[in-house]
Amino acid sequence: MAYEIVKRPHVENFVRWSKFKPEVVVLSADLTSSCEVGKFRDTFPDRFFSFGLGEQNMLGFASGLAREGFEPWIHTFAVFIYRRPLDQLQMSVAYPNLPVRMVGFLPGITTPGGVTHQAIDDVNVMRGIPNMTILETGDATEVESVLEVAHKINGPVYIRMLRGEISRIFPKNEVMEFNKARVLSTGTDVTILSSGISTEEALRAIPALKEHGVSVQHLHISTLKPFTDPQVIESLKSSKYGVITMENHSVIGGLGSAVADLIAEHGIGKKLIKIGLKDTYAHGASQKYLLHKYGMSARNLIEATEKLMDKNLQISEEELSQTRVIDVHSTAKAEAL
């Protein structure tokens, strides 16, 4: 399927959205253009604060600003939010339940920057933090509309954010809704739940599955915590053969684990296959290469469906929609990372 490609939607959108919200301030740790807030800095210099390479301190400043009624929007790479300054995140921001918005770029294997830049267990870590809300963007419409969802939450919010060239999968007016999955197809054989960029990958395989007679229930998840959407529970119940989760994250502690919790808690008793990084780090390479190397591609979704149904569906490579190859040196990216 050919989607509209939107270049750096956050750049203009964030400036537009925050224009009449004087309480919104941006905190950055030397990754301003990389996180698409260079325009915000230039437009509202009085609301932009540079902290250099010092994320622990930056999280503390965010706490202080939030305690005084400001709404800090931290922009940096996800690994420098949940991994490096975790104690500050927990004690200065999460414990007091402060409205700090943490916009984490480069989720999972979306960067060739390698293991240091790839946030592969951020959802796992963040799910365990009391008071935390976790949102994930899967296309340009969600990159745009996640701002308003986060803004309305009384407490800290972590966002898995996309940047650069992003597909618009969902119509621009069909905005992200808090704790509400998007039902992308309805069916009764298998239930597929995908999040983030894995939804685009799943959508490469699902038409072929349907062509071969599989009745697919497909939900796109953008709120990973809380995870209490009744639609999700109903979808898990209705699947004949079982459930497949697909996420740009470790199979431990992310969407797959959240679904496993629901299956057990509601006594649903369905088989579950979790597609994601199988308890491994990745390395620096293109998204397409990494999706294949680590078993997170459309082909792996076909195989998982076959396994659940105990059936060879004989779907050829040609039947899968084309992978959108993102140019690593695209002008939509500020730097090589």
Next chain:
Amino acid sequence: MSISKSNTQVDIEKIASIAHGIRHRVLEHTVKNNGGYLSQACSSAEILACLYTNLVNLSPLSAPLEPRDFVNVPSKNFTDYITGAEFHGKKGPDLDRLFISPAHYALVIYAALIETGRLTEKSLEKFNKDGTTVEMIGAEHSPGFETTTGSLAQAISQAGGVALARKLRGESGKTWIFMSDGEFQEGQTWEALSAISFHELNNIRIIVDVNRNQVDGPMEKVMSIEPLIDRIKSFGWDVDKIDGNDINQILQSGFSAKDKPKVILGYTDPAKGIEILKDRPDALHYVRFANPFEKIKYNNFLKAWK
């Protein structure tokens, strides 16, 4: 160093008596409970007495407050949580704020609040008792605390954020942070010193109890931070190095200011006033009596003390 008007009105004897009261209450509590953060009271009593009486412009309370019972931790469903900042009085644009960073000084802070009429005297009976906010390590619901900084070096950044917010709003009040010297081993402290200086948050005042002791023993044996004054100065701060048990020096330094954020390094004696602490020089962080004889020794000292 210039001495401001208010300093001339200071009753040095009154501050000294408050400092003595802090030590006395903490010693009494330590003897009664067979342990406590006693040396911190010895080292910081004059600093805290000066902060609460003269240096920090806090709004007065009409009467000492009762500590509240603990209800719940902050969450989306419980937004009405208690803040220990209420013991510092009402906030105001021209008033100062005081952040206590080393949360294990809680007992000493509570004693200081009692001595300065902000916390009821019997509150210490609730110390470390289940269901109260008078916790052993202060959190933001505990009397005198506004942040949760038992994991050290996090108050400076949060106070930095508060000071930045106040600067954006054009408030004239200062933001004070009471710190311990061990926190200068943490990288975050230096990140914060850089950021506060870079963002010209010149209304920040940090006063440090440099007692040169930490959990494992004397800092010079664990991880030296000297020369601290030169290190902090090189980050763009105005720094004074003073005798932190000398009330005159504390007040003089506290009232003087340049157009920079300021650190006051108060070098203190962790056995000040309770000299028998010197018998256990490498184990000052938390005083727990090794045997009944030691307890008797401290009890005798307490009884003989006025």
